[in-house]
Amino acid sequence: MDSLSLVALLRESVPGVEIESAPSLDLQSTLYVSRDHLPAVARTLRDRDELTFGFLAELTAADYWPREPRFELVYIIVSIAGRRRVRLKVRLHGADPHVASVSAIWPAANWLEREVWDLFGIAFDGHPDPRRLLMPEDWEGYPLRKDYPVQIRKTPTSAEPLQMTEEEFRANVMKDRLTRG
Amino acid sequence: MAEVRTETMTVNMGPQHPSTHGVLRLVLELDGETVLSASPTIGFLHTGIEKTAEQKKWQQVIPLVERMDYLSAQSNSMALCLSVETLLGLELPQRVKNIRVLIAELQRINSHLVWLGTHGMEVGAVSVMLYCFRERELLLNINEMLAGFRMFPSYMRVGGLREDLPRGFHDAVRAFLDRMPQKLDEYEALLTRNEIYLERTQSVGRISKDDAVAWGLAGPIARAAGVEYDVRKDFPYLDYETYDFAVPTRADGDVYSRYLVRMAEMRESLKICRQALDRISPTGPFAVSDPRITPPPKDKVYTEMEALIQHFLIYSQGFTVPAGEVYVPVEGPRGEQGFYVVSDGTNRPWRIKSRAPSLLACQALERMIVGGLIADVIAVIGSIDVVMGDVDR
Numbered sequence: 001m002d003s004l005s006l007v008a009l010l011r012e013s014v015p016g017v018e019i020e021s022a023p024s025l026d027l028q029s030t031l032y033v034s035r036d037h038l039p040a041v042a043r044t045l046r047d048r049d050e051l052t053f054g055f056l057a058e059l060t061a062a063d064y065w066p067r068e069p070r071f072e073l074v075y076i077i078v079s080i081a082g083r084r085r086v087r088l089k090v091r092l093h094g095a096d097p098h099v100a101s102v103s104a105i106w107p108a109a110n111w112l113e114r115e116v117w118d119l120f121g122i123a124f125d126g127h128p129d130p131r132r133l134l135m136p137e138d139w140e141g142y143p144l145r146k147d148y149p150v151q152i153r154k155t156p157t158s159a160e161p162l163q164m165t166e167e168e169f170r171a172n173v174m175k176d177r178l179t180r181g
Numbered sequence: 182m183a184e185v186r187t188e189t190m191t192v193n194m195g196p197q198h199p200s201t202h203g204v205l206r207l208v209l210e211l212d213g214e215t216v217l218s219a220s221p222t223i224g225f226l227h228t229g230i231e232k233t234a235e236q237k238k239w240q241q242v243i244p245l246v247e248r249m250d251y252l253s254a255q256s257n258s259m260a261l262c263l264s265v266e267t268l269l270g271l272e273l274p275q276r277v278k279n280i281r282v283l284i285a286e287l288q289r290i291n292s293h294l295v296w297l298g299t300h301g302m303e304v305g306a307v308s309v310m311l312y313c314f315r316e317r318e319l320l321l322n323i324n325e326m327l328a329g330f331r332m333f334p335s336y337m338r339v340g341g342l343r344e345d346l347p348r349g350f351h352d353a354v355r356a357f358l359d360r361m362p363q364k365l366d367e368y369e370a371l372l373t374r375n376e377i378y379l380e381r382t383q384s385v386g387r388i389s390k391d392d393a394v395a396w397g398l399a400g401p402i403a404r405a406a407g408v409e410y411d412v413r414k415d416f417p418y419l420d421y422e423t424y425d426f427a428v429p430t431r432a433d434g435d436v437y438s439r440y441l442v443r444m445a446e447m448r449e450s451l452k453i454c455r456q457a458l459d460r461i462s463p464t465g466p467f468a469v470s471d472p473r474i475t476p477p478p479k480d481k482v483y484t485e486m487e488a489l490i491q492h493f494l495i496y497s498q499g500f501t502v503p504a505g506e507v508y509v510p511v512e513g514p515r516g517e518q519g520f521y522v523v524s525d526g527t528n529r530p531w532r533i534k535s536r537a538p539s540l541l542a543c544q545a546l547e548r549m550i551v552g553g554l555i556a557d558v559i560a561v562i563g564s565i566d567v568v569m570g571d572v573d574r
Contacts, residue, residue, distance in 0.1 A: 025267055026507045027416060054394050055410070057510070060534040062523050074521060076508055076536075080394065080410045087508065108397030111544045134224040134573060143232055144532075150236070 003029035006051075006086070013048065014040045028076065028085035035090055039100045045077060045086065046105055053077040053086060056106035059113060061120045065146040070094035071122055075102070098123035119144040189217060194558070196225050202299065202562065203569025205543065214554045219547045223540075226573035234533050238499035239265055239339055242530060246520070247333040249535055250571035252292040255284050256513040257535070258337040263418060263509040264522040265339045268502050269474070274466040277341045278419045283354070283457040284327075284336070285419075285511070286450040290361070291320045292514035292566075293443050297368060300440070300563035304381045309371055316364050319357050326350060340475050341468025346461070354458055361451055369444060382436040386549040386561035389434060396545040400516020400538055402565055405442045406434030412512035424453050436564040473500045499528040508536075515539055515566055539571040 003021040006029065010019055018034035019041065033041050045053040058076040075088040090099055101124040103109040113124045114133040121142035124130065132139065141148055164172075190211045196204040204225035210217040230249055234242045246261050247254035259281055266273065294313040301309030321331040326347050328334035336343050372378045388398070393406040403410060411428040413421040429445035431438035468475040476495050481488035504526040510519040516538035523532040542565040549565070550558050 024507075025270075025505055026509055028508065055399075056397050057399075057517055058508070058519070058521060058534070058536045060521055062506075062532040062534075064531075074506075076521070078410075080408065080415070083415050085416070085510075106397070107395045108541055108544070111540060115540075132224075134227040136224075143229060150232070 003031070007031065009048075009051075010041055010044060013044045017041060022089075024087065028087045030087045030089060032089050032091065035092065035099050038088075038090055039102065039105070041088070042075070042102050042105045045088075050082075051079060052081050053079045053084075054106075055080055056102075056108045056112075057085075059102075059109050059116065061116045061122055061144075063120060063144065063146045065094070068093060071097055071120065073099060073116070073122065077106075092122060097121065098125055100125050101127040103127060118142070121145065187212075192555075196222075202567055203572075205562070205567065205569055205572075207558070209555065209558070211555060214556070216550050216553055216555055216558065219550050219558075221543055221546055223543060223569070223572050226569050228574065230574050231533055231535070234530055236529065238528050239502060239530065240499060242533065243337060243339075244333060244335045246533075246535065247335060248570065249574050250513070250515070250518075250537070250539065250568050251332065252295055252568050253288055253514045253518075254333045255288045255337060256511065256518060258335065259285055260509065260511045260513070260518050260535075261520045261522070261533070262337050262339050263511065264507050264520045265502060267507045267509055268505050268522065268524055269339070270503075271340055271469050271471065271474070273341065273469060275420075276461060276465040277467060277469075279457050279460045280342060280346065280467070281337070282419050282421070282424070283454055283461065286453045286457070287320055287323065287354070287357075289450050289514045290447050290454075291317055293447050294320075296443065296514075296563075296566045297440075300560075300566075301372065303559050303563045304378060306371060306375070306378065309368060312364070312368060312371075316357075316361065319353075319360070323350070323353050323357065326353060338468065338475075340471060341466070345464065345467045351458065351461070351463065354454070358451055358454055358458070362448070365444065365447060372440070373444075379437065381557075381560055382440060382564070384433075385436045385553060385557045386564060387433070387435045388545065388549050392545070392548060393434065396548070397541040398516070398538075398545055399541075400512070400514070401439055401442045401446060402542060403516065404428065404430045405438035407432045410517075412510045412517050416510060418509065418511055424456050426450075426453050436560050439564045501526060501528050502530075510536070513538065515542070515568070515571070535571075535574060537571045537574065539567040539569070543567050543572050 007019055007021050011017055014037060017037045020032050022030040022032060024030040045051050055078040057078050061071055061073050064070055069091040071092040073090040078085050101113055103113060111133055113127055116122050117124060118132040118135050119142055192209045192211055194207040194209055196206040206222040208220045230245050234245055243258045246257045250257055294317045298310035298313030324334045325331050328336045388406055390407040393403045393408050399410060407430055409430055414428055426449045429442050431442055472491055477488040477491050482492045502524040504524055506523045508519050508521045510517050518538060519536045521534040525531040549561050
């Protein structure tokens with residue numbers, strides 16, 4: 001099945017979908033999908049018997065600042081039975097970068113989406129655990145954005161004090177003894 | 182008799198625990214010795230290699246990516262080179278393809294040997310570690326022959342290899358290939374039917390076939406659960422379709438199956454190495470003959486003006502890569518590996534992203550250890566073969 005028939009099949013199963021195929025150099029066909037139709041397209045790609053794209057190999061983003069739409073999300077999915085790969089892409093504007101989470105469709109997306117949120121600041125609606133993954137919890141900014149300053153000095157901060165005073169420690173021990181009865 | 186009050190205990194494991202293979206932190210909730218929940222925390226080794234790479238020229242990225250997954254350095258750089266070469270539209274000489282296959286398979290054996298040694302040690306078989314590191318030393322010596330660096334040779338280059346094979350390379354590799362099968366028998370004699378090892382690993386850390394696919398697991402972990410997916414067979418690169426080898430799979434998906442799959446994989450890699458070595462002629466091209474990318478031979482740099490200019494241009498400005506995006510998957514020691522590379526047409530990458538098989542394995546770790554015993558957590562972490570440098574990058 002080539003990209004054109006794949007697009008036709010997706011148009012048929014997801015009514016009103018905005019989808020276009022783009023040329024690609026490697027062995028995977030590239031499809032651009034609009035943000036609103038991503039979950040429906042993803043579900044179709046996974047569940048249709050002739051598609052079976054059950055393996056999410058990679059989920060990442062690229063920042064094309066200062067161009068708009070600025071972000072492009074990339075989902076590389078594989079059909080192991082069909083020996084086929086598809087690169088699904090979503091364009092996002094810099095003013096309002098958010099998209100529906102696919103972690104309910106491909107569980108592997110959980111940490112990959114957290115990484116994209118952490119490094120690009122793209123929010124995933126409906127994500128079960130929307131926290132930073134690699135950077136410290138209280139980090140400011142999104143380092144892989146192109147307008148993020150490089151070669152700056154920052155004083156290290158920490159989310160919680162690493163040491164406690166002796167009074168706090170004693171109080172903790174007392175509290176523990178009391179609750180254990 | 183008064184009712185005995187029980188409560189669960191929360192234990193912090195890591196980040197500096199000898200068996201977490203780096204700096205992985207696990208917060209375990211325990212009921213006695215049973216693990217009720219586990220939440221991994223990662224990011225302690227995050228060094229921003231992907232951001233750093235955006236400031237470097239294309240060839241300068243290679244040493245950086247070799248330090249991501251530090252046990253499969255040459256697979257990383259090979260994956261990056263294949264992606265960039267696809268963007269450039271280069272056709273590699275046959276000899277380069279064969280040498281790359283040989284080096285990638287030696288790297289796989291190298292990585293599996295470290296895995297077997299550390300995993301064996303963690304479940305109590307310390308002598309296995311000493312034996313594995315003895316054979317790994319030979320592979321590191323081969324790396325040293327190639328490039329003068331044992332862990333991160335940076336021998337791959339966009340467009341081919343850094344230089345031709347050193348004198349004595351064929352003999353060194355052949356000596357290793359002749360020695361290895363009998364050494365593998367030795368490891369198997371120590372573990373495969375060892376009662377203690379079987380007790381520690383069988384039916385431990387199971388994951389089903391469907392879960393393995395859904396959680397994005399590839400490589401030996403998935404194949405031990407019955408997923409027949411190997412990039413070398415399903416999406417061949419570097420003419421892997423012309424080599425004769427099998428893809429070992431098991432059905433159980435437990436720690437013991439992963440051990441069996443990796444042991445069988447090492448034997449298959451030896452087979453591929455022998456075929457590749459026979460195809461490599463002692464002399465011949467070691468890079469594409471493209472003056473934009475490959476530096477001229479040194480003797481010409483000293484005698485010809487044009488060659489000097491070309492040399493200077495390549496080392497000061499590098500080369501430009503046509504705008505576009507590409508992702509070429511390869512089968513690394515830990516599963517599908519590859520680099521999503523975006524170029525904007527300049528001499529520096531716009532974005533590179535490494536597919537990290539260890540990250541996904543680490544994510545699925547929770548599913549494998551919840552419900553098991555705390556002592557098994559060590560065996561499971563060892564069996565999924567995470568490299569924290571690859572998880573955090």
